Amino acid sequence: MSTVDWDEVKRLAADFQKAQLSSTLQKLSERNCVEIVTKLIENKLLDVIFTNDGKEYITPQHLGKEIKDELYIHGGRINMVDLSQILNVNLSQVSKIASDLEKHNKGLKIILGQLIDKTYTNKIAEEINDKLMQHGFINVSELTIHYDLPADFLQSVIERELGKSIYGKQDPQDSRVFYTESFIARNKAKIRGALSAITKPTPLLAILGQCSVSERIFFSILDSLQEMKQIPGVVAGKQGTNSLYIPSIYSKSQNEWVDNFYKQNGYLEYDALTRLGISDPPNFIKRHFPNENIAFLHSVAVGTSIRDQIDSNIEEAIITGSFIDISPLLPSVFSDKDMEMLLKIAEKKINNNTHVFAKTIVISDAFLQSLNKSFEAIAEAKAKEAVASGQWFQTIAENRIKSKSADLIFENKANKKEDRRKKAITSKIGGGTQGRETKTKSTKKKYLQGKNRDGESDDENTKVLSTKIELKLISLEDIKTEIAKDDNLSVIDDLVDELALYLEQKINNYAISIAKQLAQNNKTTNLSEVEERLNVLVTNIKIFDKGIKHIDKTDQPALTKYLLKSLVTDFVNELFKLAAQQNMLQFPENITTETRQKMLLDLPEDVKEPLTNIHKSIAGNSIDDFLNFVDAAMASCCLVLKKYDKKKERPFILGHKEALLEELNTTQDPALALHLITSILFTAATQNVIHMSGRHVSTVLSFLQTQLQLSTMETLSKYHDMVLKSLTSSDEETKLDIQKKLQIGLEEIKNIANNYKQHLKSDKAQENKYT
Amino acid sequence: MVDESTKKTLSNIPLLQTKAGPRDKELWVQRLKEEYQALIKYVKNNKESDNDWFRLESNKEGTKWFGKCWYIHNFLKYEFDIEFDIPVTYPITAPEIALPELDGKTAKMYRGGKICLTDHFKPLWARNVPKFGIAHAMALGLGPWLAVEIPDLIEKGAVSHKDKIDEYKS
Numbered sequence: 001m002s003t004v005d006w007d008e009v010k011r012l013a014a015d016f017q018k019a020q021l022s023s024t025l026q027k028l029s030e031r032n033c034v035e036i037v038t039k040l041i042e043n044k045l046l047d048v049i050f051t052n053d054g055k056e057y058i059t060p061q062h063l064g065k066e067i068k069d070e071l072y073i074h075g076g077r078i079n080m081v082d083l084s085q086i087l088n089v090n091l092s093q094v095s096k097i098a099s100d101l102e103k104h105n106k107g108l109k110i111i112l113g114q115l116i117d118k119t120y121t122n123k124i125a126e127e128i129n130d131k132l133m134q135h136g137f138i139n140v141s142e143l144t145i146h147y148d149l150p151a152d153f154l155q156s157v158i159e160r161e162l163g164k165s166i167y168g169k170q171d172p173q174d175s176r177v178f179y180t181e182s183f184i185a186r187n188k189a190k191i192r193g194a195l196s197a198i199t200k201p202t203p204l205l206a207i208l209g210q211c212s213v214s215e216r217i218f219f220s221i222l223d224s225l226q227e228m229k230q231i232p233g234v235v236a237g238k239q240g241t242n243s244l245y246i247p248s249i250y251s252k253s254q255n256e257w258v259d260n261f262y263k264q265n266g267y268l269e270y271d272a273l274t275r276l277g278i279s280d281p282p283n284f285i286k287r288h289f290p291n292e293n294i295a296f297l298h299s300v301a302v303g304t305s306i307r308d309q310i311d312s313n314i315e316e317a318i319i320t321g322s323f324i325d326i327s328p329l330l331p332s333v334f335s336d337k338d339m340e341m342l343l344k345i346a347e348k349k350i351n352n353n354t355h356v357f358a359k360t361i362v363i364s365d366a367f368l369q370s371l372n373k374s375f376e377a378i379a380e381a382k383a384k385e386a387v388a389s390g391q392w393f394q395t396i397a398e399n400r401i402k403s404k405s406a407d408l409i410f411e412n413k414a415n416k417k418e419d420r421r422k423k424a425i426t427s428k429i430g431g432g433t434q435g436r437e438t439k440t441k442s443t444k445k446k447y448l449q450g451k452n453r454d455g456e457s458d459d460e461n462t463k464v465l466s467t468k469i470e471l472k473l474i475s476l477e478d479i480k481t482e483i484a485k486d487d488n489l490s491v492i493d494d495l496v497d498e499l500a501l502y503l504e505q506k507i508n509n510y511a512i513s514i515a516k517q518l519a520q521n522n523k524t525t526n527l528s529e530v531e532e533r534l535n536v537l538v539t540n541i542k543i544f545d546k547g548i549k550h551i552d553k554t555d556q557p558a559l560t561k562y563l564l565k566s567l568v569t570d571f572v573n574e575l576f577k578l579a580a581q582q583n584m585l586q587f588p589e590n591i592t593t594e595t596r597q598k599m600l601l602d603l604p605e606d607v608k609e610p611l612t613n614i615h616k617s618i619a620g621n622s623i624d625d626f627l628n629f630v631d632a633a634m635a636s637c638c639l640v641l642k643k644y645d646k647k648k649e650r651p652f653i654l655g656h657k658e659a660l661l662e663e664l665n666t667t668q669d670p671a672l673a674l675h676l677i678t679s680i681l682f683t684a685a686t687q688n689v690i691h692m693s694g695r696h697v698s699t700v701l702s703f704l705q706t707q708l709q710l711s712t713m714e715t716l717s718k719y720h721d722m723v724l725k726s727l728t729s730s731d732e733e734t735k736l737d738i739q740k741k742l743q744i745g746l747e748e749i750k751n752i753a754n755n756y757k758q759h760l761k762s763d764k765a766q767e768n769k770y771t
Numbered sequence: 772m773v774d775e776s777t778k779k780t781l782s783n784i785p786l787l788q789t790k791a792g793p794r795d796k797e798l799w800v801q802r803l804k805e806e807y808q809a810l811i812k813y814v815k816n817n818k819e820s821d822n823d824w825f826r827l828e829s830n831k832e833g834t835k836w837f838g839k840c841w842y843i844h845n846f847l848k849y850e851f852d853i854e855f856d857i858p859v860t861y862p863i864t865a866p867e868i869a870l871p872e873l874d875g876k877t878a879k880m881y882r883g884g885k886i887c888l889t890d891h892f893k894p895l896w897a898r899n900v901p902k903f904g905i906a907h908a909m910a911l912g913l914g915p916w917l918a919v920e921i922p923d924l925i926e927k928g929a930v931s932h933k934d935k936i937d938e939y940k941s
Contacts, residue, residue, distance in 0.1 A: 012804055012807035015811055020827070021826075
């Protein structure tokens, strides 16, 4: 056993030796290897690429092969980033190798960091073709989204494959769009059908919507159709959806309509043309009728026929010396402005002896003149009236003063004028609505209104105006009514107003000139009248003065003063008025001492002095003083004082007495009656007249005491007391009582007056002589 | 401490079972067989891992061992002779491996060129009686000693390469 063991040991020792001696496995440790390889790469003896983890090396050739394999597996398209991850190789190495591959291999391409080979592009082309067949059209931009490839690449692919594997057609306008022939043909047919069916201008947008054809191809198809002349119409307006498709059938009928209308009517209305869809009527007409001589008015275009008609009518009016309203001759569509323009054109042709009124009415000169003449008579009459009434002088005088403060007056004038205008306007409108209706409103009504106003306020109004502002001898209303008498004229609206306005100035000027002439003539006659009146006044004053002198000296001053205050003042006022007129001064109706003073300041020196004297004499106590100045004063106003005629005295006294008696018989007033009776008795007693007021009654009565019978005197003095009482008494009852008594006594004292002869003491013979 | 690679190599060496020294006639044979098997395995392992570093053989009885070991430093192979006896108290006492060439050249050595093993070795060995054998002593004792001492000795110039020695000689 032990031997066996020892053998075994020996064997094991031998095995051990064998094991020790057996060749050592030549194994390099990992780090050695890394070191060796880096050494080799450093020395450029080895060309390998590290993997990402650095554990493996790979030769570029093998990497290229692997890339190709991966590309094949991924169906011909692979992202470099994915590739580098799959192969576990740095991206830069992968892309370097890939670009090498791209250089050497024609079918390979790097696009956007993706490797794409021929099979893939072929596949895409097929897919695109399928899609194109399906949809009829295809857009590269849509494909870019779908394939996530740049448009340029896809574009080139498609263009290359066009006709080979993609059966379609490129849009000539947009190279990015492709269609199949059938798609184009379908759309073409659709559009052709739609366009053929349209009979009126339609915006392309509407057609697009109706056809449900995409806007893009629509226009290219439209163009091609237009080229082939397959659309019955034209596209008007700028290119784009806003443009309008006008079918030729429509433009044809449009043209026909325009032709016919023009042929029939000789004019074309712009509105009508715009309604037909013509955007620029005047230009359209110009183009449409290049040979016609058409006048373009505000809202219509007019051909020669209508203009000729107008012209001939105007000519006729001129020849016959009448007027013509062209508005009825023209169609109703012609606006006032059109007619005005038309008339202007006509006026240019025909000699300028016409006037246009109310926009449409042509009036010949001859007619205007005849009309003017008819007014001349009126103007003359009015002028005469004005001069006679003194209004004329007054106005002239006023104007003179006003010219000094012209500004103020001017304003006033303007206001007044405006007022008048306003009045005219309001009367015109008169509750009408608008436009033509107002015009067609019966003119008669208006003139009735005018007439009414004539009779009433307006007449006065204008008179006041004329006196105050300017000399308007004939009012507008007068002229209007006069014109309106002519039925032919009054029928036409506004004509009367315009004519009146036109004529007003002329007629007024005429009237004024006439008035001036008349005024020249009138001055003398007027003067003589005044002279006469003043002379009478002076005579009266003298007679009254004489009467005063019969009375007691003590009572004389009071009576004289009264006389001065009444009659003398009247005379002086009259004289001042005349002087003012002669010197073109303004004066108020009622002249007082103060106004006289003022007037004196304005009067020229030669007139001023005598007038000042006479003015002062009023304030004095003596009639003689006054009479001394009268001559000079009258002379200053070119008047002559007539010699005092004694013969005239008696008839005057008689007349005066009769007048007093008459007045007495009619009066019921006790005081007045007493006054009159006193005057009558005085006249009877003294053969003189007396001018007195009620206050002087008692004075005169006391003077008469000596001449009257006692009983009469008693009755009168009693009555006088009663009158005084009635006037002074404050008690109502006694007043009534006295008045009753007075009424009873009235008849009695009246009888005294009527039978004054019996009551007088003496001079009966003399008395009889006069009765 | 024993480093990782040493641990790994140790684990690859089969452990022994027989506790017998040279005096235990029959059992020693048994032990010797196991020793050889372990050594064969160890050498095989070393060769596989390209770490062959010694040659050993023994006398008939397997009590005296001798051979060579080498260490590669700076691409130069330094070779040293090995010799050791199996102590009578084996396996309780570990064999004292000696490199007679280096006697007196380093402090980590006893007289006669017996290497001075680390403090770890002995308790480790004592713990693993009778599982450890010659192969373990080589791997745990001599291997690390060489790795530590030889470069140091070469640095010091105590040891020089044979070729250079030859050069000197010639």
